Amino acid sequence: MTARTQVGIVGAGPAGLLLSHLLALRGIDSIVVENRSRAYCEARQRAGLLEAGTTELLRAVGLGKRMDAEGLEHGGIYLQFARERHHLDFRDLTGGRWVTIWAQTEIVKDLIQARLAAGAQVEFEVSGTEVADLDQDRPLLRYTDAAGTRHEICCDAIAGCDGFHGICRDSMPPGLVQVAERGYPYSWLGILATVPPSTDELIYSRHQDGFALHTMRTRQVSRLYLQVPADEDIERWPDGRIWAELRHRLDVPGWELKDGPITEKAISPMRSFVASPMRYRRLFLAGDAAHIVPPTGAKGLNLAMADVTVLATALTSLLRDGDPGPADAYSDTSLRRVWRATHFSWWMTSMLHVEPGPDPFGPELQLAQLRYVTSSRAAATTLAENYTGYYPLHWP
Ligand code: RFL
Ligand code: PHB
Helix, strand or coil, rough: EEEEEEEEEEEECCCHHHHHHHHHCCCCCCCCCCCHHHHHHHHCCCCCEHHHHHHHHEEEEEEECHHHHHEEEEEEEEEECCCEEEEEEEEHHHHHCCCEEHHHHHHHHHHHHHHHHHHCEECCEEEEEEECCCCCCCCCCEECCCCCCEEEEEEEEECCCCEEEEEEEHCCCCCCCCCEEEEEEEEEEEECCCCCCCCCCEEECCCCCCEEEEEEECCCCEEEEEECCCCCCCHHHHHHHHHHHHHHHHCCCCCCCCCCCEEEEEEEEEEEEEEEECCCEEHHHHHHHCCCCCCCHCHHHHHHHHHHHHHHHHHHHHHCCCCHHHHHHHHHHHHHHHHHHHHHHHHHHHHHHCCCCCCCCCHHHHHCCCCCCHCCCCHHHHHHHHHCCCCCCCCC
């Protein structure tokens, strides 16, 4: 069956769903295809922290209601090292900027609900996704739907929002895409626990036995992470060991970590990865399909949403106004932000994690940098500006 749409979107993660929503606001129709189920997409535990610009964008496009009612605004973070906890006041350092704790699961739920309520076509549980005729003005998107029917959609443009393991990046012509990447010799063990957070704002702790992070999802649910070896087996981390290690690495005099039932437990590898260009003719990559950052700077979701904000404007100019300029600039425009965030995420990661192996040089550099960031207003401002989001997002 051959059908038509203006923009074929591969992937119903935050990038693909938000792109479909933004295009609809500009009168451009799209079809979203997703190989997982709706329930899986809505439950997948990932990011939790939004830059100020991302929250402003969500409000501006009608997706701020639940976030404003239930999200938690934070005006800073704690940086901890040598058993001392230091507060960085973002509002003071940046002239009023903040971040918001609002889970990716909730953003995805709101987006799916908004797309379906608007009558959009979002196809879950597809298989055999393919993109073809990429050298033509009408590229094709093919997939098999949940009932087993094969479809072919003739598109004016295709957006590859299919994450790091998707098919779109590898569908670009051989030799076009350059990859710059960095691996890290450690992973994060993340837990979700039903216990009120033991802190009002996030705690990033550099400890000689490894990094730890205390974050949260709601006033009743805590999220915590531990640095573990890159190839660690989750079976080696029963709940009691996780809480003991968190207590050890987050310890400061006079403070106590409350524990509770762990409802989710997973290990994620750490990687920096940037593919460029993010476009071949009428195929555009956005979000994790084009770039990955280690989670220490909390940038992945924010970058994905920034990419599609730029892309929605570019596709509107191309498809509605016949102006190819912003589409031609899309890759360069997005990569400037991507590389800024890539540097910041690498810098935060390198400052806070313990490298395996004996090396007295690295830890001293980390401590010198942490002392500097917590004592110099200029250094603290650099962190605060990057963390809360440096480039404003434009959604006219
Ligand atoms: P996603 O979310 O991976 O969505 C891609 C979608 O495409 C689907 N797909 C396909 N569909 C059809 N056909 C195919 N062939 C397909 N192949 C794949 C997939 O099923 C999926 O539904 O990418 P997107 O939309 O670009 O969004 C990116 C974000 O999910 C990601 O960057 C963040 O979660 C990263 N991240 C964080 N980002 C932040 O900004 N702040 C944070 O606090 C933060 N914390 C985190 C994080 C990521 C983590 N993990 C597990 C990687 C914490 C963790 C632990
Ligand atoms: C999260 O809330 O999951 C989170 C917050 C900040 C990070 C990484 C993850 O740097």
